[in-house]
Amino acid sequence: MRYEYDQRRRPSKCGTGFRSSIWLNWDCCGLVCAAISWFLIAYAEYVVVGIVLFPWMGTSFFGVLHTCIFSLLCFLALVSHGKAMMTDPGSVPDDAIPIPLKYAPREELNRLEEQRYRTCRRCKIYKPARAHHCSICERCVVKMDHHCPWVNNCVGLGNHKFFLLFVFYVFLLATYAMVLVVIRYSHCMNETCATTGAVHVICLCLESVLFGLFTMCMMCDQYSVITTGTTQIDRLKGETSENLGIREVFGGMSNKISLHWFLPVNIAFPESVKEQLLGYALESTRTIEEDEEVAFLDPSVNDGAETTTEKVILEGGWSVEKHVPKQEDIHVV
Numbered sequence: 053m054r055y056e057y058d059q060r061r062r063p064s065k066c067g068t069g070f071r072s073s074i075w076l077n078w079d080c081c082g083l084v085c086a087a088i089s090w091f092l093i094a095y096a097e098y099v100v101v102g103i104v105l106f107p108w109m110g111t112s113f114f115g116v117l118h119t120c121i122f123s124l125l126c127f128l129a130l131v132s133h134g135k136a137m138m139t140d141p142g143s144v145p146d147d148a149i150p151i152p153l154k155y156a157p158r159e160e161l162n163r164l165e166e167q168r169y170r171t172c173r174r175c176k177i178y179k180p181a182r183a184h185h186c187s188i189c190e191r192c193v194v195k196m197d198h199h200c201p202w203v204n205n206c207v208g209l210g211n212h213k214f215f216l217l218f219v220f221y222v223f224l225l226a227t228y229a230m231v232l233v234v235i236r237y238s239h240c241m242n243e244t245c246a247t248t249g250a251v252h253v254i255c256l257c258l259e260s261v262l263f264g265l266f267t268m269c270m271m272c273d274q275y276s277v278i279t280t281g282t283t284q285i286d287r288l289k290g291e292t293s294e295n296l297g298i299r300e301v302f303g304g305m306s307n308k309i310s311l312h313w314f315l316p317v318n319i320a321f322p323e324s325v326k327e328q329l330l331g332y333a334l335e336s337t338r339t340i341e342e343d344e345e346v347a348f349l350d351p352s353v354n355d356g357a358e359t360t361t362e363k364v365i366l367e368g369g370w371s372v373e374k375h376v377p378k379q380e381d382i383h384v385v
Protein backbone atom coordinates (compact mmCIF):
# COMPACT_ATOMS: atom_id res chain seq x y z
CA MET A 53 0.00 0.00 0.00
CA ARG A 54 1.55 3.26 -1.10
CA TYR A 55 0.43 6.69 -0.07
CA GLU A 56 1.35 9.94 -1.72
CA TYR A 57 3.48 12.31 0.28
CA ASP A 58 1.59 15.52 0.88
CA GLN A 59 3.30 18.03 -1.41
CA ARG A 60 1.60 21.00 0.27
CA ARG A 61 3.75 20.57 3.35
CA ARG A 62 7.31 21.79 2.82
CA PRO A 63 9.89 19.51 4.46
CA SER A 64 11.73 21.40 7.21
CA LYS A 65 14.19 20.26 9.88
CA CYS A 66 12.22 21.88 12.65
CA GLY A 67 8.43 21.61 12.50
CA THR A 68 5.59 19.10 12.48
CA GLY A 69 6.05 17.72 8.94
CA PHE A 70 6.71 14.10 7.97
CA ARG A 71 10.42 14.78 7.46
CA SER A 72 11.06 17.09 10.44
CA SER A 73 13.69 15.78 12.84
CA ILE A 74 12.90 18.32 15.59
CA TRP A 75 9.26 18.54 16.63
CA LEU A 76 8.10 22.16 17.04
CA ASN A 77 4.80 23.80 16.21
CA TRP A 78 5.20 27.18 14.47
CA ASP A 79 1.67 28.28 15.47
CA CYS A 80 1.94 31.97 16.53
CA CYS A 81 -0.76 31.76 19.22
CA GLY A 82 0.90 28.66 20.70
CA LEU A 83 4.36 30.25 20.76
CA VAL A 84 2.99 33.36 22.52
CA CYS A 85 1.11 31.21 25.09
CA ALA A 86 4.25 29.12 25.69
CA ALA A 87 6.30 32.29 26.24
CA ILE A 88 3.63 33.57 28.70
CA SER A 89 3.90 30.24 30.60
CA TRP A 90 7.70 30.63 30.96
CA PHE A 91 7.33 34.28 32.00
CA LEU A 92 4.73 33.45 34.68
CA ILE A 93 6.94 30.72 36.18
CA ALA A 94 9.99 33.02 36.17
CA TYR A 95 7.91 35.83 37.69
CA ALA A 96 6.65 33.55 40.50
CA GLU A 97 10.27 32.55 41.25
CA TYR A 98 11.32 36.22 41.39
CA VAL A 99 8.49 37.30 43.75
CA VAL A 100 8.65 34.27 46.08
CA VAL A 101 12.46 34.26 46.44
CA GLY A 102 13.25 37.97 46.07
CA ILE A 103 10.25 39.64 47.74
CA VAL A 104 8.73 37.06 50.11
CA LEU A 105 11.47 34.67 51.28
CA PHE A 106 14.70 36.69 51.34
CA PRO A 107 13.49 39.75 53.36
CA TRP A 108 11.67 37.29 55.70
CA MET A 109 14.19 34.48 56.36
CA GLY A 110 17.41 35.80 54.79
CA THR A 111 20.14 33.19 54.43
CA SER A 112 18.96 31.09 57.39
CA PHE A 113 18.58 27.31 57.01
CA PHE A 114 14.84 27.52 56.31
CA GLY A 115 15.31 30.46 53.96
CA VAL A 116 17.79 28.46 51.84
CA LEU A 117 15.66 25.29 52.09
CA HIS A 118 12.45 26.98 50.85
CA THR A 119 14.41 28.77 48.09
CA CYS A 120 15.93 25.46 46.91
CA ILE A 121 12.59 23.57 46.94
CA PHE A 122 10.67 26.34 45.15
CA SER A 123 13.45 26.80 42.56
CA LEU A 124 13.61 23.02 41.96
CA LEU A 125 9.85 22.91 41.34
CA CYS A 126 10.15 25.85 38.89
CA PHE A 127 12.97 24.04 37.09
CA LEU A 128 10.97 20.78 36.86
CA ALA A 129 7.91 22.69 35.58
CA LEU A 130 9.99 24.39 32.88
CA VAL A 131 11.65 21.12 31.79
CA SER A 132 8.24 19.35 31.68
CA HIS A 133 6.89 22.22 29.60
CA GLY A 134 9.84 22.05 27.21
CA LYS A 135 9.49 18.27 26.83
CA ALA A 136 5.71 18.52 26.32
CA MET A 137 6.28 21.12 23.59
CA MET A 138 9.24 19.54 21.80
CA THR A 139 8.21 15.86 21.95
CA ASP A 140 6.38 14.26 19.04
CA PRO A 141 2.90 13.63 20.53
CA GLY A 142 2.47 10.42 18.50
CA SER A 143 2.17 11.65 14.91
CA VAL A 144 1.43 8.96 12.33
CA PRO A 145 4.29 8.64 9.79
CA ASP A 146 3.59 8.53 6.05
CA ASP A 147 4.81 4.93 5.75
CA ALA A 148 2.35 3.65 8.38
CA ILE A 149 0.42 0.56 7.31
CA PRO A 150 -2.37 -1.37 9.04
CA ILE A 151 -0.90 -4.03 11.35
CA PRO A 152 -2.62 -6.94 9.49
CA LEU A 153 -0.69 -5.99 6.33
CA LYS A 154 2.62 -6.48 8.10
CA TYR A 155 1.82 -9.99 9.22
CA ALA A 156 -0.12 -11.13 6.14
CA PRO A 157 1.38 -13.79 3.89
CA ARG A 158 2.32 -12.49 0.42
CA GLU A 159 -0.64 -14.18 -1.29
CA GLU A 160 -3.05 -12.42 1.08
CA LEU A 161 -1.70 -8.92 0.38
CA ASN A 162 -3.75 -8.03 -2.70
CA ARG A 163 -6.97 -9.12 -1.05
CA LEU A 164 -6.08 -7.15 2.09
CA GLU A 165 -5.16 -3.99 0.22
CA GLU A 166 -8.66 -3.98 -1.22
CA GLN A 167 -10.03 -3.73 2.32
CA ARG A 168 -11.21 -0.24 3.08
CA TYR A 169 -8.90 0.91 5.82
CA ARG A 170 -9.54 4.27 7.43
CA THR A 171 -7.58 7.02 5.69
CA CYS A 172 -7.14 10.65 6.79
CA ARG A 173 -8.44 12.91 4.03
CA ARG A 174 -6.06 15.72 5.09
CA CYS A 175 -2.81 13.74 5.54
CA LYS A 176 -3.78 11.22 2.83
CA ILE A 177 -2.31 8.38 4.85
CA TYR A 178 -3.58 5.41 6.85
CA LYS A 179 -5.38 6.58 10.01
CA PRO A 180 -5.06 4.11 12.93
CA ALA A 181 -8.09 3.45 15.13
CA ARG A 182 -7.06 5.73 18.00
CA ALA A 183 -5.63 8.56 15.87
CA HIS A 184 -7.30 11.93 15.30
CA HIS A 185 -6.29 14.68 12.92
CA CYS A 186 -5.13 17.96 14.46
CA SER A 187 -5.66 20.94 12.19
CA ILE A 188 -3.01 23.02 14.00
CA CYS A 189 -0.23 20.40 13.90
CA GLU A 190 -1.55 19.27 10.47
CA ARG A 191 -0.87 15.68 11.46
CA CYS A 192 -2.80 12.67 12.69
CA VAL A 193 -1.89 12.03 16.33
CA VAL A 194 -2.31 8.69 18.12
CA LYS A 195 -4.43 8.90 21.29
CA MET A 196 -4.84 12.67 20.83
CA ASP A 197 -6.41 14.20 23.91
CA HIS A 198 -6.50 17.85 22.85
CA HIS A 199 -4.29 20.54 21.33
CA CYS A 200 -3.01 22.63 24.23
CA PRO A 201 -1.93 26.20 23.36
CA TRP A 202 -0.11 26.55 26.73
CA VAL A 203 2.37 23.85 25.73
CA ASN A 204 2.03 24.73 22.02
CA ASN A 205 1.50 21.09 21.08
CA CYS A 206 -1.01 18.29 20.84
CA VAL A 207 -1.30 16.11 23.92
CA GLY A 208 -1.10 12.52 22.75
CA LEU A 209 0.49 9.14 23.41
CA GLY A 210 4.05 10.49 23.07
CA ASN A 211 3.90 13.45 25.48
CA HIS A 212 0.90 12.87 27.77
CA LYS A 213 3.22 12.27 30.75
CA PHE A 214 5.11 15.57 30.24
CA PHE A 215 1.83 17.48 29.98
CA LEU A 216 0.53 15.90 33.20
CA LEU A 217 3.81 16.66 34.99
CA PHE A 218 3.67 20.29 33.85
CA VAL A 219 0.12 20.63 35.21
CA PHE A 220 1.14 18.85 38.44
CA TYR A 221 4.21 21.06 39.06
CA VAL A 222 2.28 24.27 38.34
CA PHE A 223 -0.33 23.15 40.88
CA LEU A 224 2.42 22.49 43.48
CA LEU A 225 4.05 25.87 42.75
CA ALA A 226 0.73 27.75 43.07
CA THR A 227 -0.13 26.00 46.37
CA TYR A 228 3.40 26.46 47.79
CA ALA A 229 3.45 30.18 46.89
CA MET A 230 0.02 30.76 48.48
CA VAL A 231 1.01 28.94 51.71
CA LEU A 232 4.22 31.01 52.01
CA VAL A 233 2.37 34.30 51.35
CA VAL A 234 -0.40 33.47 53.87
CA ILE A 235 2.11 32.56 56.63
CA ARG A 236 4.32 35.57 55.86
CA TYR A 237 1.54 38.18 55.88
CA SER A 238 -1.04 36.64 58.26
CA HIS A 239 0.04 38.91 61.13
CA CYS A 240 -0.52 42.04 58.98
CA MET A 241 -4.19 42.02 60.03
CA ASN A 242 -3.17 43.30 63.47
CA GLU A 243 0.03 45.22 62.84
CA THR A 244 1.50 47.33 60.04
CA CYS A 245 3.71 45.47 57.56
CA ALA A 246 6.29 46.87 55.17
CA THR A 247 4.65 47.62 51.82
CA THR A 248 7.75 47.06 49.67
CA GLY A 249 6.78 44.94 46.68
CA ALA A 250 3.14 44.72 47.78
CA VAL A 251 1.92 45.02 44.16
CA HIS A 252 4.08 42.05 43.13
CA VAL A 253 2.79 39.97 46.05
CA ILE A 254 -0.83 40.76 45.07
CA CYS A 255 -0.06 39.78 41.45
CA LEU A 256 1.53 36.54 42.72
CA CYS A 257 -1.62 35.78 44.76
CA LEU A 258 -3.85 36.34 41.73
CA GLU A 259 -1.60 34.18 39.56
CA SER A 260 -1.47 31.42 42.18
CA VAL A 261 -5.25 31.33 42.76
CA LEU A 262 -6.04 31.42 39.03
CA PHE A 263 -3.56 28.76 37.92
CA GLY A 264 -3.95 26.71 41.12
CA LEU A 265 -7.69 26.33 40.44
CA PHE A 266 -7.16 25.83 36.70
CA THR A 267 -4.58 23.06 37.19
CA MET A 268 -6.70 21.42 39.91
CA CYS A 269 -9.67 21.18 37.50
CA MET A 270 -7.30 19.91 34.81
CA MET A 271 -5.93 17.18 37.12
CA CYS A 272 -9.47 16.04 38.07
CA ASP A 273 -10.36 15.87 34.38
CA GLN A 274 -7.15 14.05 33.43
CA TYR A 275 -7.65 11.50 36.22
CA SER A 276 -10.48 9.86 34.26
CA VAL A 277 -8.45 10.05 31.02
CA ILE A 278 -5.57 8.16 32.68
CA THR A 279 -7.67 5.55 34.44
CA THR A 280 -10.07 4.79 31.57
CA GLY A 281 -7.70 5.44 28.64
CA THR A 282 -10.53 7.38 26.96
CA THR A 283 -9.32 10.75 25.73
CA GLN A 284 -11.37 13.96 25.68
CA ILE A 285 -11.93 13.60 21.92
CA ASP A 286 -13.06 9.97 22.36
CA ARG A 287 -15.52 11.17 24.99
CA LEU A 288 -16.86 13.93 22.72
CA LYS A 289 -17.33 11.41 19.91
CA GLY A 290 -18.83 8.84 22.30
CA GLU A 291 -16.08 6.33 21.49
CA THR A 292 -14.37 3.94 23.84
CA SER A 293 -11.09 2.39 22.89
CA GLU A 294 -8.97 -0.56 23.91
CA ASN A 295 -6.20 0.56 26.18
CA LEU A 296 -3.33 -0.86 28.15
CA GLY A 297 -4.03 1.04 31.36
CA ILE A 298 -2.01 3.59 33.26
CA ARG A 299 1.35 2.57 31.75
CA GLU A 300 0.19 3.95 28.40
CA VAL A 301 0.97 7.31 29.98
CA PHE A 302 4.09 6.52 32.00
CA GLY A 303 5.60 3.57 30.10
CA GLY A 304 8.11 1.36 31.92
CA MET A 305 8.09 -2.30 32.80
CA SER A 306 6.42 -2.23 36.20
CA ASN A 307 2.86 -1.41 37.18
CA LYS A 308 3.95 0.01 40.52
CA ILE A 309 4.35 3.75 41.12
CA SER A 310 7.99 4.61 40.51
CA LEU A 311 10.18 7.70 40.71
CA HIS A 312 10.34 8.12 36.91
CA TRP A 313 6.56 8.79 36.88
CA PHE A 314 7.25 12.09 38.67
CA LEU A 315 10.29 13.19 36.69
CA PRO A 316 10.33 14.57 33.12
CA VAL A 317 12.50 11.70 31.83
CA ASN A 318 11.76 10.01 28.50
CA ILE A 319 8.99 7.43 28.27
CA ALA A 320 9.96 3.90 27.23
CA PHE A 321 7.41 1.34 26.03
CA PRO A 322 8.35 -2.35 25.73
CA GLU A 323 9.00 -3.23 22.05
CA SER A 324 6.45 -6.05 22.23
CA VAL A 325 3.51 -3.68 22.79
CA LYS A 326 4.59 -0.70 20.65
CA GLU A 327 2.57 -1.69 17.58
CA GLN A 328 -0.55 -2.32 19.60
CA LEU A 329 -0.14 1.06 21.32
CA LEU A 330 0.43 2.93 18.05
CA GLY A 331 -2.16 0.99 16.04
CA TYR A 332 0.04 0.79 12.94
CA ALA A 333 3.18 -0.89 11.63
CA LEU A 334 5.87 0.64 9.42
CA GLU A 335 6.08 -0.47 5.82
CA SER A 336 9.85 -0.92 6.17
CA THR A 337 9.39 -3.52 8.91
CA ARG A 338 7.26 -5.81 6.70
CA THR A 339 9.73 -8.67 6.19
CA ILE A 340 7.67 -11.71 5.30
CA GLU A 341 9.44 -14.56 3.51
CA GLU A 342 7.64 -16.34 0.64
CA ASP A 343 7.53 -19.69 2.41
CA GLU A 344 6.96 -18.31 5.88
CA GLU A 345 3.74 -19.44 7.41
CA VAL A 346 2.16 -16.62 9.37
CA ALA A 347 -0.83 -16.87 11.60
CA PHE A 348 -3.38 -14.34 10.47
CA LEU A 349 -5.03 -12.66 13.40
CA ASP A 350 -7.26 -9.96 11.94
CA PRO A 351 -10.91 -10.90 12.61
CA SER A 352 -12.29 -8.44 10.02
CA VAL A 353 -10.91 -10.45 7.09
CA ASN A 354 -11.28 -13.92 8.49
CA ASP A 355 -13.97 -15.13 6.05
CA GLY A 356 -16.53 -15.02 8.80
CA ALA A 357 -14.83 -17.77 10.79
CA GLU A 358 -15.61 -17.56 14.47
CA THR A 359 -12.84 -16.18 16.64
CA THR A 360 -12.14 -16.26 20.30
CA THR A 361 -10.34 -13.64 22.40
CA GLU A 362 -7.15 -14.73 24.06
CA LYS A 363 -5.22 -12.71 26.61
CA VAL A 364 -1.46 -12.90 26.09
CA ILE A 365 0.93 -11.81 28.81
CA LEU A 366 4.00 -10.04 27.44
CA GLU A 367 7.29 -8.91 28.95
CA GLY A 368 7.02 -6.69 32.01
CA GLY A 369 3.51 -7.88 32.81
CA TRP A 370 1.86 -6.10 29.84
CA SER A 371 -1.06 -7.96 28.37
CA VAL A 372 -2.73 -7.79 24.97
CA GLU A 373 -5.93 -9.27 23.64
CA LYS A 374 -5.62 -11.29 20.44
CA HIS A 375 -8.39 -12.66 18.27
CA VAL A 376 -7.60 -16.23 17.22
CA PRO A 377 -9.75 -18.75 15.27
CA LYS A 378 -11.80 -21.04 17.46
CA GLN A 379 -10.21 -24.46 17.94
CA GLU A 380 -13.13 -26.35 16.32
CA ASP A 381 -12.76 -24.35 13.08
CA ILE A 382 -9.43 -25.95 12.34
CA HIS A 383 -10.03 -29.06 10.26
CA VAL A 384 -7.32 -31.65 10.03
CA VAL A 385 -7.41 -33.70 6.82
Ligand SMILES: [Zn+2]
Pocket residue numbers: 172173174175176184185186190191192
Ligand atom coordinates in the same frame (compact mmCIF):
# COMPACT_ATOMS: atom_id res chain seq x y z
ZN1 LIG B 1 -4.50 13.57 9.36
Ligand SMILES: [Zn+2]
Pocket residue numbers: 186187188189190198199205206207
Ligand atom coordinates in the same frame (compact mmCIF):
# COMPACT_ATOMS: atom_id res chain seq x y z
ZN1 LIG C 1 -2.09 19.64 17.47
